[in-house]
Amino acid sequence: MKKTFKKEKLLKWSRINRQVLIGAVLFLAFIFPLFNLLGWMGMVWVRLGVKVAVFVLLALGLNIIIGETGLLNLGYIAFFAIGAYTTAIFASPRLGFHLPFWLLFLLSGFFAVAFGFLLGLPTLRLRGDYLAIVTLAFGEIVRITLNNWESVTNGPGGIPGIYDPVIFGLRIDNNFEYYYLTLGLIILCLILIRNLKNSRFGRAWNALREDEIAAECAGIHVSMAKLLSFMVSSLFAGFAGCIFASLQKFVNPQYFVFMQSVLVVCMVVLGGMGSIPGVIAGAIALDTLPEIIRHTFAFWLPSFLGEDFLTSFPPLLQNFLFDFDRYRMLIFGLAIVLMMIFRPEGLIPSRAWQRELHEIDPRLLEETQMIRFDLEEEEKDLEV
Amino acid sequence: MLRLEKVQTHYGRIEVLKFIDIEVNEGEIVCLLGGNASGKSTTMKTILGIVRPTSGRVVYRGEVINDVPTAQRIKMGIATVPENRRLFPHLTVLENLEMGAFTRNDKLGIQEDLKRVYQLFPVLEERKNQRAGTLSGGEQQMVAVGRALMACPKLLIMDEPSMGLSPALVDQSFEIIKEVNKQGVTIFVVEQNAQAALSIADRGYVLQTGEIVMEGKASELLKSDKIRKAYLGEA
Numbered sequence: 001m002k003k004t005f006k007k008e009k010l011l012k013w014s015r016i017n018r019q020v021l022i023g024a025v026l027f028l029a030f031i032f033p034l035f036n037l038l039g040w041m042g043m044v045w046v047r048l049g050v051k052v053a054v055f056v057l058l059a060l061g062l063n064i065i066i067g068e069t070g071l072l073n074l075g076y077i078a079f080f081a082i083g084a085y086t087t088a089i090f091a092s093p094r095l096g097f098h099l100p101f102w103l104l105f106l107l108s109g110f111f112a113v114a115f116g117f118l119l120g121l122p123t124l125r126l127r128g129d130y131l132a133i134v135t136l137a138f139g140e141i142v143r144i145t146l147n148n149w150e151s152v153t154n155g156p157g158g159i160p161g162i163y164d165p166v167i168f169g170l171r172i173d174n175n176f177e178y179y180y181l182t183l184g185l186i187i188l189c190l191i192l193i194r195n196l197k198n199s200r201f202g203r204a205w206n207a208l209r210e211d212e213i214a215a216e217c218a219g220i221h222v223s224m225a226k227l228l229s230f231m232v233s234s235l236f237a238g239f240a241g242c243i244f245a246s247l248q249k250f251v252n253p254q255y256f257v258f259m260q261s262v263l264v265v266c267m268v269v270l271g272g273m274g275s276i277p278g279v280i281a282g283a284i285a286l287d288t289l290p291e292i293i294r295h296t297f298a299f300w301l302p303s304f305l306g307e308d309f310l311t312s313f314p315p316l317l318q319n320f321l322f323d324f325d326r327y328r329m330l331i332f333g334l335a336i337v338l339m340m341i342f343r344p345e346g347l348i349p350s351r352a353w354q355r356e357l358h359e360i361d362p363r364l365l366e367e368t369q370m371i372r373f374d375l376e377e378e379e380k381d382l383e384v
Numbered sequence: 385m386l387r388l389e390k391v392q393t394h395y396g397r398i399e400v401l402k403f404i405d406i407e408v409n410e411g412e413i414v415c416l417l418g419g420n421a422s423g424k425s426t427t428m429k430t431i432l433g434i435v436r437p438t439s440g441r442v443v444y445r446g447e448v449i450n451d452v453p454t455a456q457r458i459k460m461g462i463a464t465v466p467e468n469r470r471l472f473p474h475l476t477v478l479e480n481l482e483m484g485a486f487t488r489n490d491k492l493g494i495q496e497d498l499k500r501v502y503q504l505f506p507v508l509e510e511r512k513n514q515r516a517g518t519l520s521g522g523e524q525q526m527v528a529v530g531r532a533l534m535a536c537p538k539l540l541i542m543d544e545p546s547m548g549l550s551p552a553l554v555d556q557s558f559e560i561i562k563e564v565n566k567q568g569v570t571i572f573v574v575e576q577n578a579q580a581a582l583s584i585a586d587r588g589y590v591l592q593t594g595e596i597v598m599e600g601k602a603s604e605l606l607k608s609d610k611i612r613k614a615y616l617g618e619a
Contacts, residue, residue, distance in 0.1 A: 200486070204486070206475070207472055210475060211471075213466060214483075216455070217470070218531070218535070219486050219535065
């Protein structure tokens with residue numbers, strides 16, 4: 001009896017801890033830019049914060065396809081590009097349009113979803129590798145189109161001079177405002193994902209991930225469910241693209257290359273497929289790590305150890321540490337290989353994937369041990 | 385209730401089903417026997433709409449359903465226990481059962497059916513939070529049947545329920561089929577294990593390389609020399 005009580009208490013504690021943790025992360029996210037006002041960090045970091053927030057949105061969207069539905073999309077950045085270019089075309093001097101921001105925002109989402117639908121309709125019958133190849137090709141087609149459709153997109157020159165968004169009369173024109181705008185959008189999307197996950201669609205997606213034939217036999221309309229998953233994830237990319245274009249004030253095709261798609265896939269896989277905290281952690285880690293490493297070696301360490309401590313390092317290492325950005329993909333590749341070997345479920349795994357990848361769930365084991373312990377205790381009590 | 389009329393099915397250019405006729409009446413247990421590559425599974429897939437017949441008609445409760453998609457057929461009351469059971473191995477038993485009721489909206493009815501399934505298989509209630517992939521073969525079979533029953537089917541189609549089960553479990557499995565049938569579900573079983581299937585069925589068909597070569601009452605088929613030689617291992 002005592003022990004079961006203890007177990008319940010433990011469970012309750014872990015639940016409370018989780019809530020506290022989520023609360024703490026949210027709080028930190030909210031006050032993060034204020035560190036700049038207090039003079040603790042440079043504007044660079046606030047700017048980086050906005051960029052990270054945009055990628056968190058992207059990773060959350062891609063997670064719906066990869067983590068929830070179990071399909072691979074290697075051309076995800078194309079939907080981001082479509083969102084960004086929609087905003088760029090309809091709110092810049094390029095063609096002389098200037099639509100209000102809310103309309104732009106919806107339009108970016110709409111176009112991304114429309115293309116998601118068009119791509120998904122004929123291709124979602126494909127499975128596994130084939131779907132990955134088709135989406136990869138789609139990503140390249142979009143980039144090449146943007147590169148060559150000079151009359152509208154200005155080709156490789158890109159579209160400059162995108163107007164600042166105006167929301168309820170407030171002009172969004174500095175990094176702080178962008179940061180809070182994106183954060184608000186992330187929270188909105190999180191609520192949407194949460195509801196979707198617990199809905200029929202969420203269950204259908206998870207069933208598809210587990211076993212397509214069984215899902216069909218359960219009465220799930222397989223192609224519809226896949227298409228919907230594709231469209232919802234495109235919507236997120238479209239929204240992220242809209243914010244990104246407004247923030248950068250400039251878009252060009254070179255930004256939307258295949259490597260960016262890979263980067264978002266890495267965020268989802270490293271963070272933990274199907275796990276929302278994991279995906280967010282993955283996006284934050286992959287986006288901030290290069291910057292943190294660069295700053296560590298370029299500014300922080302020299303300020304502690306003297307300007308020329310690096311000159312004692314071999315030149316190759318020096319190069320590597322200063323130019324980390326160039327070797328980023330190399331390191332990510334290595335990180336992914338290591339993760340797949342030692343922690344295939346990601347940084348913060350979802351429960352289902354954890355079960356999938358480890359035959360015996362340690363928590364379950366613990367629980368059975370506890371129950372056994374309870375039984376033994378009870379037996380002892382009876383003996384007395 | 386279900387009628388296949390001169391159904392012909394192709395995989396590419398290969399003719400798998402050659403104008404077969406099968407009829408399942410309401411309340412019956414009908415079994416379809418046949419060896420490997422006889423077209424048993426294709427017959428089942430044709431009924432479920434996973435493959436479409438190239439000619440002939442599939443009629444369900446007086447309606448031609450040739451062009452009805454699978455999901456819609458499930459909604460119309462055709463449920464299935466697929467070959468190899470095909471559970472969602474990483475979902476819990478309860479989640480698996482709930483997936484069976486995917487097409488339904490009546491929460492009360494679903495709760496009632498869940499109770500019914502638990503009554504039929506008390507083990508499942510004990511293990512409802514265990515993940516389905518960790519169950520034993522017999523228990524997995526129970527989950528598969530339970531999941532199909534959660535769709536509140538009028539017609540239950542079972543593909544090789546004896547596959548991968550020990551002899552004792554095969555008997556148990558067919559007992560369950562009988563029990564489900566008593567509750568008012570019409571059953572169409574596709575089987576290799578002729579003895580076990582015929583012992584519970586009302587009628588049977590024998591499929592050989594895509595053609596129905598024999599049909600009749602189960603008790604008569606059991607006595608037939610041809611069947612005894614071909615399927616029951618008697619010389």
